[in-house]
Amino acid sequence: MPADPRRVAPRARPAATPSLLYLPDLEAAGAILELPSEDARYVARVCRARAGETVYATDGRGALARLRLASVTAKVSAEVVAVEHVERPRSLVLWCGAPEHGRADWLVEKLAELGVARFQPLECAGEPWPEGRARIERWRRLAVAAMRQSRRAFLMEIGSPVPLAAAIEAMERPVLCWVADPDGSPAEPGLRPGALDIGAIGPSGGFAARERERLGAAGFLPLRLSDGRLRTETAAISLAAWWAAAGPRRA
Amino acid sequence: MPADPRRVAPRARPAATPSLLYLPDLEAAGAILELPSEDARYVARVCRARAGETVYATDGRGALARLRLASVTAKVSAEVVAVEHVERPRSLVLWCGAPEHGRADWLVEKLAELGVARFQPLECAGEPWPEGRARIERWRRLAVAAMRQSRRAFLMEIGSPVPLAAAIEAMERPVLCWVADPDGSPAEPGLRPGALDIGAIGPSGGFAARERERLGAAGFLPLRLSDGRLRTETAAISLAAWWAAAGPRRA
Numbered sequence: 028m029p030a031d032p033r034r035v036a037p038r039a040r041p042a043a044t045p046s047l048l049y050l051p052d053l054e055a056a057g058a059i060l061e062l063p064s065e066d067a068r069y070v071a072r073v074c075r076a077r078a079g080e081t082v083y084a085t086d087g088r089g090a091l092a093r094l095r096l097a098s099v100t101a102k103v104s105a106e107v108v109a110v111e112h113v114e115r116p117r118s119l120v121l122w123c124g125a126p127e128h129g130r131a132d133w134l135v136e137k138l139a140e141l142g143v144a145r146f147q148p149l150e151c152a153g154e155p156w157p158e159g160r161a162r163i164e165r166w167r168r169l170a171v172a173a174m175r176q177s178r179r180a181f182l183m184e185i186g187s188p189v190p191l192a193a194a195i196e197a198m199e200r201p202v203l204c205w206v207a208d209p210d211g212s213p214a215e216p217g218l219r220p221g222a223l224d225i226g227a228i229g230p231s232g233g234f235a236a237r238e239r240e241r242l243g244a245a246g247f248l249p250l251r252l253s254d255g256r257l258r259t260e261t262a263a264i265s266l267a268a269w270w271a272a273a274g275p276r277r278a
Numbered sequence: 279m280p281a282d283p284r285r286v287a288p289r290a291r292p293a294a295t296p297s298l299l300y301l302p303d304l305e306a307a308g309a310i311l312e313l314p315s316e317d318a319r320y321v322a323r324v325c326r327a328r329a330g331e332t333v334y335a336t337d338g339r340g341a342l343a344r345l346r347l348a349s350v351t352a353k354v355s356a357e358v359v360a361v362e363h364v365e366r367p368r369s370l371v372l373w374c375g376a377p378e379h380g381r382a383d384w385l386v387e388k389l390a391e392l393g394v395a396r397f398q399p400l401e402c403a404g405e406p407w408p409e410g411r412a413r414i415e416r417w418r419r420l421a422v423a424a425m426r427q428s429r430r431a432f433l434m435e436i437g438s439p440v441p442l443a444a445a446i447e448a449m450e451r452p453v454l455c456w457v458a459d460p461d462g463s464p465a466e467p468g469l470r471p472g473a474l475d476i477g478a479i480g481p482s483g484g485f486a487a488r489e490r491e492r493l494g495a496a497g498f499l500p501l502r503l504s505d506g507r508l509r510t511e512t513a514a515i516s517l518a519a520w521w522a523a524a525g526p527r528r529a
Contacts, residue, residue, distance in 0.1 A: 142504060177507045255392070255393050255430045261388055261392065265523065268504075268517075271516065272464065272516065
């Protein structure tokens with residue numbers, strides 16, 4: 028179940044921070060941790076939390092923890108009170124060709140906010156992703172911020188760009204596969220996401236005919252997301268939103 | 279039907295420009311128009327179109343036209359060859375509280391791209407929209423650009439901010455009303471948009487309890503768009519994407 032972090036066992040307490048902390052090295056209950064400088068600043072300066080108050084944290088790999096602030100001075104330390112591990116009942120992997128310049132950052136932010144498990148950039152014919160280590164680092168920071176903001180227990184994975192053929196080759200099965208296509212079927216009640224979905228979005232110029240054939244041969248179902256032409260980033264977030272809205276009931 | 283502008287009667291021809299032109303004063307077939315300077319620049323400089331080629335245009339009020347470029351020099355003129363008027367089979371009006379600073383522009387762009395009929399900013403308790411004539415003008419330009427890009431025949435209307443009570447008072451009926459709510463129902467197959475929908479999205483701090491009560495009393499159904507907490511702009515685009523994906527089959 029997608030757990031509400033405020034319900035971390037054994038009993039919920041109000042949080043002193045609206046967003047989760049991100050503690051990749053979260054330990055078992057009883058441990059006392061010194062918060063990384065960014066989280067310490069958020070706790071002490073942004074939220075003005077005080078010793079004794081409760082905060083919630085994730086390790087980005089499914090653990091949600093409730094902590095009690097032990098000391099809030101120039102440094103901030105906290106005691107892990109309780110930890111639970113949440114299951115991810117279903118996952119969406121998003122394959123995406125390159126959008127127009129300057130439109131990828133918010134795409135990454137929004138996909139992470141909507142709970143996409145993995146963002147996989149696709150190298151499509153004639154439309155490469157720009158190179159750059161700085162870009163990957165920036166995306167990772169955006170994904171962490173979105174995870175904290177949306178109070179999720181899983182950090183969105185970000186792949187390095189791969190050609191379509193390699194992505195198809197590496198597909199896990201069984202999966203339900205969708206390709207955004209203006210000539211596809213609208214999302215009628217019978218079309219529903221499953222436990223593991225892959226959504227493929229073409230680059231700004233669209234998939235080439237050969238790429239579209241490859242996707243069809245690999246079982247990708249054409250899904251019409253809108254009656255107008257959508258930009259790459261809009262189609263990607265629309266597919267993720269359609270997937271997210273069809274989620275299971277909250278426990 | 280949401281018409282494909284490439285099919286404007288009497289017969290389609292390939293377009294010299296990937297986006298529609300926006301000609302608010304579009305006339306009947308036979309008329310010769312001089313294009314406004316921005317469209318002229320797009321036709322001549324960006325797309326390098328030539329006299330004799332075909333372009334498509336809308337007036338933003340449902341007319342789609344096929345034109346033949348008559349002259350492409352410092353000025354660009356075109357003859358209206360055929361005009362059709364498209365119907366809008368269903369409409370979404372989006373009421374939206376203020377998102378965090380700097381996040382409204384792309385929200386407006388994406389809602390227009392997804393075909394929202396009207397964007398109605400809501401003045402919510404303690405979360406006013408910033409003042410500014412410049413902002414309204416910028417939003418209108420973004421809505422025009424998104425309409426052209428997505429090849430739509432209707433320009434998204436943009437309202438001036440109003441309090442929730444006034445928006446409810448002015449509601450057209452019959453409508454289906456949705457309010458984004460993390461405690462609502464997921465978009466199960468039974469929950470489908472209708473012919474005229476209103477979606478309400480809270481400001482960055484969420485709707486106040488009293489506002490939520492008012493929406494409930496006015497018949498707004500709580501819709502859970504995600505199992506995480508969404509930012510205002512993400513919830514708004516998610517609701518529009520859910521609505522857009524459930525569209526009717528293309529003719």
